[in-house]
Amino acid sequence: MRFSNECKNASGNRGSWRTISSHRLREVHLDKLLEGGLREGTVTELVGGSSSGKTQVCMQVAASVAYRCRAMVGFVDTCHSFSATRLSHMLGGLVGGRDAVQRRVGAADEIGDAMKSIMHYSIFDIFPMLSFLNQLHTTLSVQVQSMEEKVMRLLIVDCASSVISPILGGIPGHALMVSMGIILKKLALENHLAVLITNHTVGGEGGHPKPALGETWKAMPSVRLLLARDFSSNLCHATVMKHTSMACNRHAAFQITRTGLRPVF
Amino acid sequence: MEVEEWVMGHETAQNMLRRIGPRTTGLAPLVPALQRIVNLHGRHVVEVAGASGSAKSEFLLQAAVKCLLPKQGYDGWDGGVLWFDLDGHFDVLRLVRLLQAHIHQEARRRYEEGNEEEDEMEDGEQVLETCMERFFYTRCYSSLEFISALKSSRNHLLRAQTCGKGFRILVIDSIAAFYWLDRSAPFKGGAGNPSLSLQGAMQAVVRELKELRKLSQPTGLLVMASKCNIYSSNFSDTNDWASGLRKDNRQVDSAHEKDSRRSGLQQREFMPAVWQEFITHRLLLQSKVADGTETLFSAEWLRPALLNVDEFTINDTGFMLTNR
Numbered sequence: 162m163r164f165s166n167e168c169k170n171a172s173g174n175r176g177s178w179r180t181i182s183s184h185r186l187r188e189v190h191l192d193k194l195l196e197g198g199l200r201e202g203t204v205t206e207l208v209g210g211s212s213s214g215k216t217q218v219c220m221q222v223a224a225s226v227a228y229r230c231r232a233m234v235g236f237v238d239t240c241h242s243f244s245a246t247r248l249s250h251m252l253g254g255l256v257g258g259r260d261a262v263q264r265r266v267g268a269a270d271e272i273g274d275a276m277k278s279i280m281h282y283s284i285f286d287i288f289p290m291l292s293f294l295n296q297l298h299t300t301l302s303v304q305v306q307s308m309e310e311k312v313m314r315l316l317i318v319d320c321a322s323s324v325i326s327p328i329l330g331g332i333p334g335h336a337l338m339v340s341m342g343i344i345l346k347k348l349a350l351e352n353h354l355a356v357l358i359t360n361h362t363v364g365g366e367g368g369h370p371k372p373a374l375g376e377t378w379k380a381m382p383s384v385r386l387l388l389a390r391d392f393s394s395n396l397c398h399a400t401v402m403k404h405t406s407m408a409c410n411r412h413a414a415f416q417i418t419r420t421g422l423r424p425v426f
Numbered sequence: 427m428e429v430e431e432w433v434m435g436h437e438t439a440q441n442m443l444r445r446i447g448p449r450t451t452g453l454a455p456l457v458p459a460l461q462r463i464v465n466l467h468g469r470h471v472v473e474v475a476g477a478s479g480s481a482k483s484e485f486l487l488q489a490a491v492k493c494l495l496p497k498q499g500y501d502g503w504d505g506g507v508l509w510f511d512l513d514g515h516f517d518v519l520r521l522v523r524l525l526q527a528h529i530h531q532e533a534r535r536r537y538e539e540g541n542e543e544e545d546e547m548e549d550g551e552q553v554l555e556t557c558m559e560r561f562f563y564t565r566c567y568s569s570l571e572f573i574s575a576l577k578s579s580r581n582h583l584l585r586a587q588t589c590g591k592g593f594r595i596l597v598i599d600s601i602a603a604f605y606w607l608d609r610s611a612p613f614k615g616g617a618g619n620p621s622l623s624l625q626g627a628m629q630a631v632v633r634e635l636k637e638l639r640k641l642s643q644p645t646g647l648l649v650m651a652s653k654c655n656i657y658s659s660n661f662s663d664t665n666d667w668a669s670g671l672r673k674d675n676r677q678v679d680s681a682h683e684k685d686s687r688r689s690g691l692q693q694r695e696f697m698p699a700v701w702q703e704f705i706t707h708r709l710l711l712q713s714k715v716a717d718g719t720e721t722l723f724s725a726e727w728l729r730p731a732l733l734n735v736d737e738f739t740i741n742d743t744g745f746m747l748t749n750r
Contacts, residue, residue, distance in 0.1 A: 204514075336610035343567055343607075346514040350565065377606065379478040380654040383515055403479045406520040409721055 194399060194413040195384065199355040201314070203405075204345055204381065207359045208372045209388035214397040214417060215359040216242040218388065219317045221422045222357060224251040227275040232314035234279045235297065237290070240320040243281055252276065254420025278311050287324045287337055294344045301352040314355065316348060321358040322373050335377060342381040358382065379403075396425060454501040456489040459738055459745035460725050464707065468594065468646015469639070471704055473601075475653045476711035481723045481740060482652035483515055485711065486597050488744055489650060491524045493595045494557040499532050505594025505645075506560040506586055508579060512572060512603035513654075516563065525557055526550075527742035560591060569604045569627040576634035583641050592642060596635070598651040602697065605656055628698045635704070651705075657694050705729075722748065 192198040199205055199222070207215045220243070223234045236243060252272045284290045297316075306312055325341065328334045349356045360378075365371030372379060385403040390396075401411045414425045437445075455461035466472060474482045490509065495502030509516065529550045562582070566572040586592055608624040639647045695702065708728040713721055714737075723745075726735045738745045 332606065332610050335606040339604070339606045347567055350514055376478065376655050376657060380513070380600070405483065405515050406517045406523075409479075 194386075194401060194411055195404075196407055199315070199357060201353045201355050202350050203383040204349050204356045204358065205384040205386065206372070206382035207357065207386050207388055208362055208402070209359075209390075210362050210370060213388045213390040215388055216319055217247075217397075217417050217422065218399075219319050219357060219359065220244075220248050221251055223279050223315065223317055224248055224255060224275065224421065226315045227278045228252055228255050228271070230314060231311060232278065233311045235282065235313055235316045236279055237282045237284055237293070237316070237318045239283075239285055239290075239318070239323045241283075242319060245276070245281075248279070249276065250419060251421040254418075285324065287328050287341070290324050291337070291341060291344065294341070294348060298344065298348050298352060301348070301354075314353070316345075316354050316356045318345070318356070318358045320361070322360045325374055325378075329374065338374065338378060342378065346381070397422075454492070454503070456492045456503070457485060457745060459747045460485075460709070460727075460736060463732060464727055464730065466648055466707070468642070468648050470706045471635075471649040471651070472707040472709065473651050473653055473705045474709045474711060475655070475728075477655045477713070480711040480713045482654070482711055483513075483599055484740055485709075485745075486599060486650055486652055487521060487524060490561070490595060490597055491521065491528065491557075494525070494560055495528060496553065496556070499536070500528060500553075503594050504591075506562065506591055508583075508593050508596045509561065509563045510572065510575065510596070510598045511563060511565045512598065513600040514565065516565075516599065518563075521561070522554075522558075524742060525554055529553055531743055562593075569608055569622060569631075572604070573627070573630045573634060576631065576638065580638060580641060583638060583647075587642070592645060593647060594645060595648045595650060596638065598649070600654050601631075601651040601701070602653050602656060605696065625698050625700070628701050632700050632704045653697065656696050 195205075207218060209215050219236070223236055226232055227234050249272060252275050256268045256271055282293065284293055301313060304312075321341070325338050328337055345356050345358065348354050361373050362370035363373045372385070382403070383405045384401070387400045387402045389398045389400075391398065396414050396416055398412065398414050401407070401409050403409060415422045416425050456466060474485055476482050490507045492501075493503040493505050493507050495504070497504045533550055562579075564575045564579075566575055583593055604627070605624065608622065608627045611622050611624075635649055639649070707730070710726045710728050712724045712726075714724060720739055722737055722739060724735050724737050726732070737748045739748060740746070
């Protein structure tokens with residue numbers, strides 16, 4: 162995944178907005194769709210019905226960032242959908258070689274290093290989630306960056322809606338949802354993370370599915386991607402539904418294979 | 427004699443208009459496509475309402491860009507912009523891209539008129555630098571932070587005025603960002619007991635904005651705020667608890683309900699009365715179903731109530747009307 166670093170300070174002084182560097186890694190399908198991949202400081206939401214490939218995309222993004230960017234990845238799993246075996250297959254696909262025999266020497270170490278930089282957290286309730294996010298914000302803010310240590314660049318919350326929908330209803334529920342949104346944005350902007358969250362869909366007007374969690378949550382992420390699975394051709398279609406600085410309705414398709422996601426043109 | 431002096435007065439109305447006029451009237455419209463009739467200047471407060479993804483932040487960004495650009499050649503307001511980002515959706519790269527698009531357009535126009543080309547590059551860079559220097563950005567994560575940021579921008583405003591380039595626009599991106607947080611705060615009530623409930627927070631915000639506007643005399647400070655919908659516009663697919671809330675909510679203003687019913691949409695007004703009385707202009711933006719890759723947006727002025735609805739698309743140089 163390609164990252165673009167942007168620095169701006171609060172008083173908007175001249176000079177700081179010029180230091181925009183982008184780390185260009187590999188042209189994966191999502192990079193082309195999002196004109197550069199996931200940006201630091203933004204919250205990207207993946208919306209899709211069940212079994213539309215959301216968790217697969219999350220794991221592929223985690224594998225790609227951990228291997229290519231040499232960065233730490235935080236994976237918050239709220240619905241027991243994370244699989245270390247699948248992640249190792251995806252990393253194997255990124256490292257290269259069809260099986261263990263063809264892989265070059267040291268590839269297993271590389272896969273091991275990448276796996277070690279993906280931190281997995283199982284959180285199933287809103288209050289532990291809020292306290293975890295706040296704690297992560299404090300830890301990352303006081304962290305002294307050294308050259309050898311890897312720094313966290315990506316946070317994935319797989320199925321943010323499964324911790325929010327049980328408590329949604331009435332004013333306190335909405336307030337908790339908004340506080341979770343605010344802490345995710347704070348993590349993205351102040352700790353320079355790219356945040357990727359998933360959401361499921363509910364029925365909307367005219368039978369078209371719409372993102373769950375209501376109107377207030379719709380305004381929270383900066384970018385929204387809609388995933389739909391076509392079971393007859395085993396393809397996954399991604400469409401840009403919302404973007405703060407780009408035109409919408411761009412479309413890409415990819416296939417879920419044994420070693421990860423492959424773009425289809 | 428004193429009586430004669432008192433009768434004659436200090437200056438005639440014509441002199442006063444000549445003194446103040448050029449600074450408040452005769453200003454170019456900020457977003458020309460949508461401002462064919464409505465003219466905005468320093469004593470107005472504009473609220474841009476709409477659902478998520480209906481180009482509200484884009485509207486504010488275009489207005490800010492027009493305000494930053496100099497008067498010479500770009501027809502801008504040549505003033506500073508105070509941007510309060512309560513939503514976290516601001517993109518500095520987009521701001522730079524918009525400024526560069528305007529500068530290139532102007533450079534191309536000047537080249538076509540046959541002027542020299544060598545100064546264009548440095549000139550453009552210089553213009554970009556001066557524009558970015560006048561843009562001040564603050565990010566807030568709660569109502570308390572927002573109110574304290576407003577208070578601390580008083581000094582900033584005064585300092586900028588003494589330097590010559592005062593602030594002309596104050597932008598609040600999503601005034602309703604902390605709506606649910608403020609509503610869930612316990613309301614202690616009482617006149618002498620300020621609380622951080624929704625009413626208290628909004629009262630404090632309006633007070634600070636009025637104070638800032640008073641400090642920016644005589645040019646005034648145009649306040650532009652975007653407001654995202656909290657409740658979905660189609661009431662048929664909300665749950666039962668929403669209708670229960672509607673009975674409890676006594677903040678709905680009948681004038682605004684009449685406005686929204688005329689526009690054909692049920693846009694429920696949820697901001698407290700103190701904010702509704704503060705605003706002088708309301709603009710409603712909507713995004714239509716896209717055909718292909720072009721998204722069509724529509725704009726309607728609710729206050730002043732104009733009956734026509736404009737349709738437009740967005741590109742880097744501004745809003746392009748499609749129905750004219």
